[in-house]
Amino acid sequence: MPEGHTIHRAARDHERDLGGRRVKVSSPQGRFDTEALADADGCASLRSVEAYGKHLFYRFEPDFVVHVHLGLFGRFHRRRSPAPPPRATTRLRLEGDTITIDLVGPTACDLLTPEEMRAITARLGPDPLRADARPRSFYAHLARSRSPVGAVLMDQSVICGVGNVYRAEVLHLLGIHPDTPAKEIPPETARAMWRLVVGLLRRGVEEKRIVTTRGLVLAKPRERVLRAESTHVYGRRTCRSCQGEVATYTLRARTVYCCESCQPRVGAAAADGP
DNA sequence: GCGGTATGCCTAA
DNA sequence: TAGGCCTACCGCG
Numbered sequence: 100m101p102e103g104h105t106i107h108r109a110a111r112d113h114e115r116d117l118g119g120r121r122v123k124v125s126s127p128q129g130r131f132d133t134e135a136l137a138d139a140d141g142c143a144s145l146r147s148v149e150a151y152g153k154h155l156f157y158r159f160e161p162d163f164v165v166h167v168h169l170g171l172f173g174r175f176h177r178r179r180s181p182a183p184p185p186r187a188t189t190r191l192r193l194e195g196d197t198i199t200i201d202l203v204g205p206t207a208c209d210l211l212t213p214e215e216m217r218a219i220t221a222r223l224g225p226d227p228l229r230a231d232a233r234p235r236s237f238y239a240h241l242a243r244s245r246s247p248v249g250a251v252l253m254d255q256s257v258i259c260g261v262g263n264v265y266r267a268e269v270l271h272l273l274g275i276h277p278d279t280p281a282k283e284i285p286p287e288t289a290r291a292m293w294r295l296v297v298g299l300l301r302r303g304v305e306e307k308r309i310v311t312t313r314g315l316v317l318a319k320p321r322e323r324v325l326r327a328e329s330t331h332v333y334g335r336r337t338c339r340s341c342q343g344e345v346a347t348y349t350l351r352a353r354t355v356y357c358c359e360s361c362q363p364r365v366g367a368a369a370a371d372g373p
Numbered sequence: 374g375c376g377g378t379a380t381g382c383c384t385a386a
Numbered sequence: 387t388a389g390g391c392c393t394a395c396c397g398c399g
Contacts, residue, residue: 101380101381102380102381105380153381153382168381168382169380169381169392170381170382170391170392170393171379171380171381171382171391171392171393172379172381172391172392172393172394173381173392173393174393174394188392188393188394190392203392203393203394204392204393204394205392205393206381206382206383206391206392207382207392253381255381255382262380262381263379263380263381264380265380266380309380333380334379334380351387352382352387352388353381354379374398374399375397375398375399376396376397376398377395377396377397377398378394378395378396378397379393379394379395381391381392382390382391382392383389383390383391384388384389384390385387385388385389385390386387386388386389
């Protein structure tokens with residue numbers, strides 16, 4: 100689940116559910132220290148929730164920031180209050196009057212100062228889901244980088260919020276082989292890429308899952324069938340567009356999915372590909 | 374019950 | 387580049 104769309108959706112939902120309210124904060128697992136944040140009753144006032152790429156920031160009064168990064172395994176569980184007892188693995192529980200949010204398995208869940216929060220966002224590239232996103236630095240990086248475009252799209256300091264699924268799908272929809280050196284992407288294609296990422300991520304926020312196809316989806320969420328039908332190449336053996344074989348290989352320790360017939364290698368990528 | 378796997382990312386070498 | 391870390395689920399025996 101956790102690419103940028105998941106994080107932005109969580110920010111929206113959690114702010115609606117808990118924003119502007121006193122929230123009981125606890126760490127059933129014990130790995131998040133609530134002492135500095137919470138009062139004697141274990142409560143704190145949540146001002147707002149902000150997403151930046153795959154990072155979530157909960158702003159508490161007076162000046163605390165709880166930073167959450169789901170990593171590969173992290174998940175939220177949203178429950179009606181009073182919620183059932185938490186699992187032993189629940190890192191953080193935010194308990195409001197009506198809704199309780201449980202956080203399980205995050206890579207990061209830390210208490211930060213606003214300065215430390217800014218240090219994190221300063222490292223990130225433009226986030227296509229944010230209203231303040233300016234893609235200029237993304238275009239500039241593409242234009243000068245010799246790295247494979249498939250690696251550049253996953254680099255959170257270049258464009259943030261894109262993960263392995265969106266990477267695979269964006270490149271497929273544009274007919275670009277992931278090994279293509281970024282600088283070979285023409286400027287007009289780079290602009291189309293940004294627009295496509297914006298559109299797909301927004302759709303992901305609304306649908307609460309990644310869908311890059313127009314096809315009817317009949318299965319229930321979380322079934323394999325559904326995921327396969329919701330993508331063109333990611334997680335598939337055959338390409339949804341041409342039924343050809345989907346190639347998989349490892350790039351920078353992540354599995355790349357691509358259809359070499361829909362996404363032919365061109366130029367240098369064909370010459371020095373694997 | 375065990376091992377493999379996954380939409381991520383950091384650090385050491 | 388390899389290894390570590392976080393958790394849940396699934397297929398296999």
